[in-house]
Amino acid sequence: MKLVVEQCQRYAKMRAHTATHLLHSELAKIFKTTKQAGSLVDEDYLRFDFNADRLLSPEEIHDIEKNINQIIYDAYVVEVKETSYDDAIKLWAKAFFEDKYGDVVRVVRVFTHDNEIVSIELCGWTHVLNTKDIGCFAIIWQEAVASWVKRITAVVWPKVGLRIHEIQGILDVTVEKLWIKTYTQLADKLDKTLKEYDDMKANLESLETNMIKQILTWSDFSSWKDLDKIFLIPSALNFKNIAFQAKIIFEHQNVLIYTAEWWFILLTKKWISAKEFAAKLGIKWWGTDLMVQGRDESVLWLFK
Ligand SMILES: [Zn+2]
Structure with missing residues (x-):
């Protein structure tokens, strides 16, 4: 044997x-x-x-x-x-x-x-x-x-046969999960699903953008010395989008937006350097003269 x-x-x-x-x-x-x-x-x-x-x-x-x-x-x-x-x-x-x-x-x-x-x-x-x-x-x-x-x-x-068997297994599971009848429908189904995903993502982004605009336009804010507006916003929002919208809405103001998790964005008027402003406040930052951002615990108690 x-x-x-x-x-x-x-x-x-x-x-x-x-x-x-x-x-x-x-x-x-x-x-x-x-x-x-x-x-x-x-x-x-x-x-x-x-x-x-x-x-x-x-x-x-x-x-x-x-x-x-x-x-x-x-x-x-x-x-x-x-x-x-x-x-x-x-x-x-x-x-x-x-x-x-x-x-x-x-x-x-x-x-x-x-x-x-x-x-x-x-x-x-x-x-x-x-x-x-x-x-x-x-x-x-x-x-x-x-x-x-x-x-x-x-x-x-023999291993080519095993390989086919293995691929067939993967295809069977995929076909079942995508609710189609045969793997020849896979490409069409994937195109359709990806399109649905893209549409949904675009919808969500537009909903989020609207929400951010509402928050930045209508929420209560405080002010402190040279800072015209200080906003505490919910942490779950997309920070990149907040920065983008804030730049449009607060073009000629000094604004600080922060979350309870200490993330912040600081925007300044054209002739004031955001970097120097942040340095004066003593908070750690990265960014440009028009806008800096970062994460610093001191934003929580700085203006209280
Ligand atoms: Zn040889």
């Missing part, structure tokens, strides 16, 4: 390894000068690092998957040959073998039924005998591991 398991694991790694070679040659078509920067081969799972200055586009990922699955479908022979390094160079393009190897090398070739080379690499690993044994191939992730190194993670055969 143990032997059977080991054999299965070995085949799973062979499938992933041959797929790695196919991925390498597909990437070389897109990034002409790319070089392998590392790779990890596990059971029906592979990770491939390569030199590139950018990530792949969704179309490129789709094309790579399509091409590799076509190679799998076309059932090309995978040939492993031991030969001298010199013969390997003589027989096949030198460009493939830039690194230095020993005298005897293993050349792994995948070629079409017309003897056209699909992939050729020097490699000591075991491989499947035919590309059809890989079953199928899917890229599940890509990322940048360094500025010049990109990483692709892919799966083959």
Whole structure:
């Protein structure tokens, strides 16, 4: 039984390894000068690092998957040959073998039924005998591991099925939560929901703006020395919007607006620096000459 398991694991790694070679040659078509920067081969799972200055586009990922699955479908022979390094160079393009190897090398070739080379690499690993044994191939992730190194993670055969199952599960839950019948309605439903969200947000913002205007126009205020108006306002309101409205409403006045949580905005008349005003009051602030804001406990008792 143990032997059977080991054999299965070995085949799973062979499938992933041959797929790695196919991925390498597909990437070389897109990034002409790319070089392998590392790779990890596990059971029906592979990770491939390569030199590139950018990530792949969704179309490129789709094309790579399509091409590799076509190679799998076309059932090309995978040939492993031991030969001298010199013969390997003589027989096949030198460009493939830039690194230095020993005298005897293993050349792994995948070629079409017309003897056209699909992939050729020097490699000591075991491989499947035919590309059809890989079953199928899917890229599940890509990322940048360094500025010049990109990483692709892919799966083959049984793990492609698991992947589909996993995505199907996510789709089923999403479809159910969005109250639609099938995932083909997802894009439409999302557009509609996002539009509703935007409309609602705009409505809320306009309600809030009205509320802020009401508060700043009609609320009771006090005054103190050079400060024409001092407002204590509810903390839950959007402070950025308050600052914006206050600037319009109190154009030629010195105004301090604060909350029970000590947040404050100080606006000044054109010829008075808000920064200097705040410094005189002894409160900590940030901002410009026309308006400063900040959080300082002393605003609570400064004018009492
Ligand atoms: Zn290899």
